[in-house]
Amino acid sequence: MRTALTLAFLVLLLGVAGTAQYHYAFYYNTLGERDLEINLISTVPDMSQYVISVHDAYGMEIWSYSGDLGPGAADVVSLRSVVAGIPNAWGVVTVDTSERFLIGLEYSVGGVLVSTDTISRDVPVLDPTEPFWLGAYYTQVREASTAYVVMNPWNETVTCAVTVFNSLGKRIDERTFTLAPFESEDVGLTPLLGHGSLLWGLLNVRMEKRAVILALEYTGRGAGGLEVENVTQYYY
Numbered sequence: 001m002r003t004a005l006t007l008a009f010l011v012l013l014l015g016v017a018g019t020a021q022y023h024y025a026f027y028y029n030t031l032g033e034r035d036l037e038i039n040l041i042s043t044v045p046d047m048s049q050y051v052i053s054v055h056d057a058y059g060m061e062i063w064s065y066s067g068d069l070g071p072g073a074a075d076v077v078s079l080r081s082v083v084a085g086i087p088n089a090w091g092v093v094t095v096d097t098s099e100r101f102l103i104g105l106e107y108s109v110g111g112v113l114v115s116t117d118t119i120s121r122d123v124p125v126l127d128p129t130e131p132f133w134l135g136a137y138y139t140q141v142r143e144a145s146t147a148y149v150v151m152n153p154w155n156e157t158v159t160c161a162v163t164v165f166n167s168l169g170k171r172i173d174e175r176t177f178t179l180a181p182f183e184s185e186d187v188g189l190t191p192l193l194g195h196g197s198l199l200w201g202l203l204n205v206r207m208e209k210r211a212v213i214l215a216l217e218y219t220g221r222g223a224g225g226l227e228v229e230n231v232t233q234y235y236y
Contacts (some may be wrong), residue, residue, distance in 0.1 A: 020051065020096035022122040024103055025153035026230045027184075027215030028054065028079055029090035033111075035080035039104035040095065042069040048099040054079060056088040059152070059182035091184035092151040092213070107228045115228040123153050123232055128209045132234040136216050138164065140189055140199035143220035147188040148203060151213045152179035158210040164189070167201045179212070207234070 028036040042048045047068055054063040063082045067075055083089045095103060103119040126132050138146040152158045157180055164173040173192060177185050193199055205214055211234065218227040 024095040037106040041074045041102040044099040050097045055182040134205040147217040149215040151184040161206040
């Protein structure tokens with residue numbers, strides 16, 4: 001019986017994945033007391049199907065689920081309830097859908113909501129002959145600290161370069177990442193740069209062939225001690 005149910009689920013999963021038109025991705029972390037509540041919201045007047053997959057920091061899929069939503073309907077999942085206690089349970093979540101979705105994200109620590117975000121656009125498909133850039137704000141001024149996470153939302157290896165500029169436009173750090181399928185890499189700027197009055201400005205990500213996505217974790221700025229922001233769209 002269990003084997004039959006497993007096979008039925010796999011057939012459904014493959015069927016939804018085969019009809020997927022939109023590919024969304026964002027950051028999660030369930031280490032310690034952290035959690036992410038994912039709210040999937042259908043925006044179309046038709047029935048929609050989706051597959052949600054959670055990957056650990058090394059790209060291994062650790063949980064997956066498929067479902068469907070009626071017109072304007074919503075579904076919710078708390079990742080802590082399904083991946084708690086799994087080593088390296090942080091990195092990228094992908095959602096493949098047959099129609100356009102809005103995805104509301106609620107990040108919490110110890111059961112207390114600390115940050116929200118909304119994903120409204122799917123991961124872009126790049127022109128493989130040209131470079132593209134993601135950009136984000138960082139700050140290391142006074143008590144503020146920033147960590148960034150670069151994630152590969154694709155089932156193939158990608159490479160990107162991350163450059164940090166201070167407020168005068170000077171390059172103060174640059175590094176290249178080659179990420180295996182669905183792998184993630186995090187960099188805390190405090191151990192790397194320390195703090196200083198000029199240490200704020202642009203964090204720039206250069207991509208080629210395949211898009212990566214970026215998440216920022218801001219601490220020391222109030223807002224419950226942690227803010228999380230996902231950057232999935234290139235600016236140039």
